Structures are given as C-alpha cells and as structure tokens.
Amino acid sequence: MFVCHCGKNIAGTVDVARVSEALARHPGVVYATHHEYMCSEPGQELLRRAIREHRLTGAVVAACSPSMHETTFRRAAASAGLNPYLVEIANIREQCSWVHEGPAATDKAIRVARTMVEKVKGNHPLTPVEVGHAEKCLVVGGGIAGIQAALDVADAGFEVLLVEKSPTIGGRMAQLSETFPTLDCSQCILTPKMVEAAHHPRIRLLTYSEVEEVSGFIGNYHVRIRKKPTYVNPDRCNLCGECAKVCPIRVPSEFDCGLSERAAIYIPFPQAVPSSYTLDEGSCLGLVPLRCGECAKVCEPRAIDFDMHEELLEEDVGAIILATGYELYPKEAMAEYGHGTVPDVIDGLQFERILSASGPTRGEVRRPSDGRVPKEVVFIQCSGSRDPELHKPYCSKICCMYTAKHALLFRHAVPDGKAYVFYIDIRAGGKGYEEFVNRAMEEEGILYLRGKVAKVFRDGDKVMVWGVDTLTGKRVEVAADLVVLAQAVVPTTGAPELARKLRAAVDAHGFLQEAHPKLRPLEALTGGIFLAGAAHAPKDIPEAVAQGSGAAAKAVAILSAPVLTHSPEVAEVDEALCSGCRICAPQCPYTAITVDEVAHVNEILCEGCGTCVAACPSGAMTMRNLSDVQVQSMIRAALSEVPEPAEVKGG
Amino acid sequence: MAEAGFEPRIVAFLCRWCAGAGADLAGTSRLQYPPNAIPIRVNCSGRVEPSWVVDALRSGADGVLIGGCHPGDCHYMVGNYKARRRVYLLRKVLEELGVEPERVRLEWVSATEGARFARVMTEFVEELRRLGPLQGNGQG
Numbered sequence: 001m002f003v004c005h006c007g008k009n010i011a012g013t014v015d016v017a018r019v020s021e022a023l024a025r026h027p028g029v030v031y032a033t034h035h036e037y038m039c040s041e042p043g044q045e046l047l048r049r050a051i052r053e054h055r056l057t058g059a060v061v062a063a064c065s066p067s068m069h070e071t072t073f074r075r076a077a078a079s080a081g082l083n084p085y086l087v088e089i090a091n092i093r094e095q096c097s098w099v100h101e102g103p104a105a106t107d108k109a110i111r112v113a114r115t116m117v118e119k120v121k122g123n124h125p126l127t128p129v130e131v132g133h134a135e136k137c138l139v140v141g142g143g144i145a146g147i148q149a150a151l152d153v154a155d156a157g158f159e160v161l162l163v164e165k166s167p168t169i170g171g172r173m174a175q176l177s178e179t180f181p182t183l184d185c186s187q188c189i190l191t192p193k194m195v196e197a198a199h200h201p202r203i204r205l206l207t208y209s210e211v212e213e214v215s216g217f218i219g220n221y222h223v224r225i226r227k228k229p230t231y232v233n234p235d236r237c238n239l240c241g242e243c244a245k246v247c248p249i250r251v252p253s254e255f256d257c258g259l260s261e262r263a264a265i266y267i268p269f270p271q272a273v274p275s276s277y278t279l280d281e282g283s284c285l286g287l288v289p290l291r292c293g294e295c296a297k298v299c300e301p302r303a304i305d306f307d308m309h310e311e312l313l314e315e316d317v318g319a320i321i322l323a324t325g326y327e328l329y330p331k332e333a334m335a336e337y338g339h340g341t342v343p344d345v346i347d348g349l350q351f352e353r354i355l356s357a358s359g360p361t362r363g364e365v366r367r368p369s370d371g372r373v374p375k376e377v378v379f380i381q382c383s384g385s386r387d388p389e390l391h392k393p394y395c396s397k398i399c400c401m402y403t404a405k406h407a408l409l410f411r412h413a414v415p416d417g418k419a420y421v422f423y424i425d426i427r428a429g430g431k432g433y434e435e436f437v438n439r440a441m442e443e444e445g446i447l448y449l450r451g452k453v454a455k456v457f458r459d460g461d462k463v464m465v466w467g468v469d470t471l472t473g474k475r476v477e478v479a480a481d482l483v484v485l486a487q488a489v490v491p492t493t494g495a496p497e498l499a500r501k502l503r504a505a506v507d508a509h510g511f512l513q514e515a516h517p518k519l520r521p522l523e524a525l526t527g528g529i530f531l532a533g534a535a536h537a538p539k540d541i542p543e544a545v546a547q548g549s550g551a552a553a554k555a556v557a558i559l560s561a562p563v564l565t566h567s568p569e570v571a572e573v574d575e576a577l578c579s580g581c582r583i584c585a586p587q588c589p590y591t592a593i594t595v596d597e598v599a600h601v602n603e604i605l606c607e608g609c610g611t612c613v614a615a616c617p618s619g620a621m622t623m624r625n626l627s628d629v630q631v632q633s634m635i636r637a638a639l640s641e642v643p644e645p646a647e648v649k650g651g
Numbered sequence: 652m653a654e655a656g657f658e659p660r661i662v663a664f665l666c667r668w669c670a671g672a673g674a675d676l677a678g679t680s681r682l683q684y685p686p687n688a689i690p691i692r693v694n695c696s697g698r699v700e701p702s703w704v705v706d707a708l709r710s711g712a713d714g715v716l717i718g719g720c721h722p723g724d725c726h727y728m729v730g731n732y733k734a735r736r737r738v739y740l741l742r743k744v745l746e747e748l749g750v751e752p753e754r755v756r757l758e759w760v761s762a763t764e765g766a767r768f769a770r771v772m773t774e775f776v777e778e779l780r781r782l783g784p785l786q787g788n789g790q791g
Binding site: 631 | 660662667672674675676677678679681682683684685686689690691692693694695697698699700701702703706707710711712726727728729730733737769
C-alpha cells in the first residue's frame with residue numbers, strides 16, 4: 001500500500017499517515033507507506049524496492065485518478081517483476097482530497113484504498129492479448145479526403161484499396177470552379193492528385209464499386225466489395241467519344257448537377273480517373289437482350305464489352321478510412337424557396353458548374369431557364385442550415401466562404417451585374433478567410449444584407465425575393481434573374497447505412513461520430529476505423545485534406561505494428577457453469593459472443609464492458625479482474641467501519 | 652424519521668468513461684460535495700449487477716448510485732440502456748420489499764459534467780438524509 005501526498009494536493013486535506021497506518025492493519029496488507037510524490041522517480045523506486053523486498057503479490061497506489069498514472073505504476077511494477085495487472089490505483093485526489101475536507105476526507109480515503117486492496121486480492125496476473133493483422137488499408141470514398149488518405153498510406157509503404165461508388169474519383173472538389181480564398185482552379189490542383197492515385201503502385205482503384213459487407217475487428221476486417229460492370233475496357237478506351245455521339249439516350253448529367261445532359265455511355269468529365277467511358281446500364285436502352293448496340297459499332301478500339309459482369313471482391317484489411325463525403329440538402333425540401341420547382345433557383349453546386357470552365361455553359365454565367373446572362377443575382381446563405389424548426393440546426397461552415405466567392409466570381413464574369421447576399425452572420429474563421437469576405441464586401445461591390453429571406457417565387461421571367469434587412473429594419477424586395485441557395489451540407493445518401501455496417505456510430509444528422517470530440521477527432525469508436533472529410537462534419541478542402549492525412553497516419557500506426565495488443569481485462573466463460581442459455585450473446589454490442597453448447601467470448605472482439613456478465617443468470621460469464629466476488633468484498637470494504645487508531649493499537 | 656446528524660452511507664458505481672471521468676472533473680474543478688459515497692469504478696454502467704446493489708444495501712449502504720453515460724453516448728454503445736432497464740426493474744422489486752426505490756439512483760453524467768456530478772451527489776445525500784437510515788441495516 002503506497003499513499004501519495006501529491007505535495008499538498010492530497011496531504012493538505014487527507015491525513016496520509018493515518019491512511020497508511022489504517023491500511024497497514026487491513027487484512028492482506030504486508031507493507032504500507034506514504035511518499036511525497038509517488039509518481040516521481042524516488043516514488044517509483046519505493047514501489048519497485050518494496051515489490052522485490054517483500055515479494056509483493058499485489059500493490060495499491062492511493063494517489064490521483066487512474067487516468068493519470070495507472071500506466072506509470074503498472075510499468076514500474078512490471079520492471080520489478082510484478083505483473084502489471086496486479087497493480088491498482090485508489091483515487092484519493094480527484095474523487096476525495098480535492099472535493100472534501102476535514103476528517104471525513106481521511107475516512108473516505110481509507111475506505112477507497114481498502115476497496116482497491118480488496119480488488120487487487122482477487123486480481124489475476126494477465127498478459128495483453130496479441131493479435132496479428134492484415135497490412136492493407138481500405139479507403140471508402142474517392143474525394144479529396146479519401147485520395148489524400150490513400151496517397152499517404154500508400155506512400156508509407158502499404159497497399160490501399162480505394163473504393164469509389166461513381167465512375168471516377170475526384171468527388172465534390174472536381175465539380176468546383178475555383179477555390180476560396182486563393183481562387184485556385186479547383187480541377188487544376190486536384191487532377192494531379194487523381195492521376196497520382198491512379199498510377200501509384202500500391203493503390204488499387206475500385207471505382208463504380210461499393211462496400212457491401214464488413215465483418216471482423218481492428219487489424220482484421222474482412223470486406224466484400226461489389227464492382228459494377230462499366231461495359232467499357234478502360235485499357236482500350238481512347239476517349240474518342242464516338243460512342244456518346246451515336247447513343248440515342250440523353251439523361252441529366254450527375255456531374256453537372258442536372259444542368260446538362262449526358263448519353264447512356266459517358267465520361268463524367270474529361271479528366272476523369274480512370275480515364276474511360278462508362279456505360280450506365282440504368283439509362284441504356286437495354287443490354288439483355290441487346291436493344292441498340294450503336295456504341296459498340298462505332299468503337300474503333302473495341303473497348304466496349306457487353307458481356308462484362310459485376311465482380312465481387314473479398315479482401316482482408318487492417319484499417320478502414322471512411323471518407324464518404326457530403327451532398328447538399330435538397331432544394332425540394334425548401335418550401336419557402338419554391339420547392340425546387342423554379343428553374344432559376346439553383347443550389348451552390350449548380351452555380352459552381354455554371355462558373356466552371358468545363359461546365360455546361362463553358363464558364364459563362366447563364367441562367368438555366370433561358371440561357372440569358374443574369375444581371376441581378378441573389379445569394380441566400382444558411383438555406384436549410386441553422387434552422388432547427390424546419391431544417392438542419394447546425395452551421396454548414398463552408399457556405400459563407402463559397403457564397404462570397406460565388407458573388408465575387410459573378411461580378412468578375414458580369415461586371416454590370418448586381419449581387420446581393422442575404423446572411424445571418426458571416427463565419428469566416430480560417431486562414432485568409434476574413435480578408436476574402438472583406439474583399440467581397442468592400443472592393444467587389446457586393447451588397448450584403450443581414451437577414452433571412454422569407455419567400456422566393458417566380459414572377460414572369462423574374463424570381464421575386466422577399467426578405468428583411470434586419471440592420472435597417474426595412475423590407476427588401478429584389479426582382480432577381482437568378483437565385484443561388486447555399487444549401488445545408490448533409491452526409492452522402494447511403495453513408496450512414498454503410499457506417500452502420502461497420503459499427504461506426506453516426507450522429508443525429510448522419511455524420512460520422514468521432515471517438516472523442518476534442519482528443520480523438522480522427523477515430524470512430526470502433527477500433528481500426530478512421531474518419532476523413534465531410535462525412536464527419538461540414539468541412540472545407542484544407543480541413544478535409546488534413547484529416548485525410550491524419551487518418552492515414554492513424555491507419556499506418558496499425559498497419560505497421562508488428563502485432564496488435566488488446567486489454568486482457570475482458571469477459572470470460574466458465575464452461576462448467578454455462579448452460580448455453582444464450583442470454584449473453586444479444587447483450588454484446590461487438591458480436592464477441594458465440595454460443596454452441598456453451599458460450600464463447602472472442603477476447604479480441606470483447607471490449608470489456610461487462611454487460612453480458614451482468615446479464616448471465618448462472619454466473620458463468622465473468623469479468624477478468626472484476627468478478628462478482630471481488631465487487632462484493634469491495635462493497636464490504638467500502639461500508640465497514642474504519643477502526644479508530646487507538647482501538648487496535650498494539651494489535 | 653430522519654435522525655439528527657444522520658450521515659447516509661453510499662456506494663457509487665461509476666462508469667470509467669463518463670460518470671467516473673465527470674467525477675474526476677469535479678475534482679479538477681475543486682467542486683465540493685458531501686463525502687458520503689465510496690466510488691467503485693466499472694467499465695460500463697451495464698456491468699453493474701442488480702445483486703451488487705442489493706448486496707450494498709444489505710451491507711450497510713443507505714443508498715446506491717449508478718453513474719453512466721448519457722443515452723446515445725455510451726462508450727460501449729448500449730450498456731447504459733441495459734443498466735436503465737435493470738435499475739427500473741430492481742427499483743420495482745425493492746419497492747415490493749419495502750425499500751424506498753429512491754435509495755437507488757441511476758444518473759447520466761458526461762465526462763464534461765463535473766458540476767453535474769457534484770450536484771447529483773449533493774442532492775442524493777440530501778434525499779437520503781430525509782429518508783433516514785435504511786431500516787434493518789446493520790442487522791444482517
């Protein structure tokens with residue numbers, strides 16, 4: 001028994017000599033002392049020496065919270081030959097000396113120390129569970145966060161599977177025109193990274209593919225990936241585009257957000273990776289039986305293969321990075337802004353396509369309804385964000401910045417045009433962001449109106465915008481040519497379901513939940529699963545890239561470990577007592593329990609919560625080093641009276 | 652029924668991730684609360700067996716506190732829900748046996764809620780002072 005003074009932190013309130021003396025008389029305690037700072041080197045040496053000299057079979061350090069120095073003392077004990085799991089910490093600082101005063105604090109400290117002595121008496125020496133692992137990483141989502149993560153893991157020397165559900169990697173960033181605050185051309189800075197990912201010897205690109213099933217645990221995930229047939233051999237396709245010209249089908253282009261049309265055989269954008277056309281089975285006239293086949297007839301390199309089948313890939317991976325990205329909250333949900341039925345009310349991504357040199361208007365700002373150049377454009381921020389009553393309660397974070405960029409790029413494209421921005425607040429926290437918004441407000445002649453827009457509706461060839469300028473208190477009406485809604489950022493459809501398959505939690509809005517909001521922002525609660533990009537929360541490009549790199553570093557730590565260890569303080573079954581009743585198995589959130597004649601715990605999957613132990617009706621399921629018997633004696637040690645020092649003197 | 656100067660004895664089963672961490676934060680923030688409870692750390696409130704609570708009450712405790720993570724925040728995803736069901740049933744059984752169900756408290760305290768932990772402790776001690784000693788305690 002080692003009682004720490006922690007300077008005056010403990011000794012100023014608790015009579016540490018009294019605690020030490022009381023514990024010395026506790027059954028089973030052969031040595032008790034107190035020291036100024038147990039965590040100091042002399043304090044640790046005191047522990048090591050006592051272990052050797054008294055051949056201790058257990059030790060309790062009454063000190064600060066176990067979250068502070070449990071590792072310190074267990075390591076010190078191990079170096080003196082005592083199994084670290086036979087060392088326990090009695091918390092007499094955070095939960096005693098700092099929150100109580102007077103003799104009652106000493107009394108409580110004695111009781112707390114006694115409970116831990118009773119626990120140690122029942123502890124068994126344990127060794128961490130060791131488990132091997134796969135040396136491959138799965139990255140789900142081929143946007144900028146996923147690309148960055150894949151590149152960093154691959155550069156560190158590990159194989160990467162980069163799974164993307166659309167026919168090309170690039171994600172949202174490929175759709176953007178220019179990026180705030182530097183006005184870099186988005187595709188120009190992205191495409192080199194896409195190409196790098198495509199040609200990296202350790203990255204296997206699986207586009208047009210989806211993760212179908214995941215089982216296993218940290219270091220040992222087994223995944224099944226479904227790769228849809230593209231009906232075009234990417235090695236042969238030379239991007240001549242003859243196939244798309246003869247295709248009789250025209251459907252709205254996903255890449256252009258419905259502002260242009262594509263054929264059934266198409267390439268999302270010229271720099272797509274892999275560099276190949278894709279035949280969209282869903283919009284094609286029909287493949288079985290073949291109804292048209294015009295594309296194959298004109299394909300000179302004979303790249304089109306109608307017999308291509310979908311593939312099911314089974315892979316073992318050690319770590320998984322989820323970078324499933326975002327989409328915009330649908331305009332159709334905005335009753336107050338025309339329900340998505342007014343053609344000249346568009347969302348932010350559509351305006352990106354209009355501004356983009358590769359977009360449907362070749363970068364000329366023209367409105368969707370009649371192709372005219374709009375002169376009066378209204379930008380509405382927080383459309384669907386920060387609206388707990390009707391839409392999303394959270395701030396979508398990127399809209400203040402991209403709206404300033406939109407208005408500025410519009411003014412550059414249409415110098416005699418007028419831009420209005422309705423906003424609630426301007427949130428421009430980022431390097432160079434505030435300056436950029438100020439430039440938009442002060443130098444670019446954009447009219448910022450603080451207030452929400454109440455109604456948007458069509459009036460002839462105009463779009464009427466009714467709002468209020470809350471700074472002047474006046475009603476504002478604008479007869480606009482085009483309205484751009486900065487729609488809320490929401491997780492990609494289907495991403496929360498995928499997260500559920502991986503047992504990675506999502507929050508109330510479907511964004512991936514991090515393990516700790518401050519200190520573990522890259523990890524899911526499930527070991528070996530990491531988060532990157534806007535799948536976690538609305539994020540801008542530099543944040544998504546940083547998180548991609550961070551997640552990669554976390555994944556590499558697993559992939560490069562010689563062996564993974566796992567706490568041995570987990571549940572275990574006494575097979576002689578188990579009746580095979582199966583009550584335990586459904587209690588387990590980790591599917592660590594299987595039952596045949598009797599229950600079995602997979603000690604690698606078990607996280608040690610003990611819910612199954614509490615549920616077991618026959619006492620067969622126990623928790624290593626926290627058995628019922630231990631807890632019962634801990635309860636008694638907590639409750640039995642503390643003898644007066646005088647009573648037992650000389651005893 | 653309450654005796655003058657009666658100080659209830661409490662056993663507090665605190666999960667290490669939320670309630671236990673909240674109790675540590677109360678300490679770091681130096682928030683004073685009555686010293687009546689002896690904490691026993693468990694990984695999850697779902698580990699707490701109803702028999703422990705009965706055992707504590709039989710061994711001299713006047714009240715038992717179980718502290719877990721807020722619904723939806725359980726480190727082990729659902730352990731706190733299991734704890735909630737068990738405590739609900741246990742309180743009913745205790746009531747049948749003539750033990751005030753208020754003597755068993757289940758509280759959600761997050762790792763950031765040091766002040767809440769101190770308040771919960773203070774309130775619980777006050778309530779137990781009102782209820783007085785558990786009848787039959789100390790006699791077996």
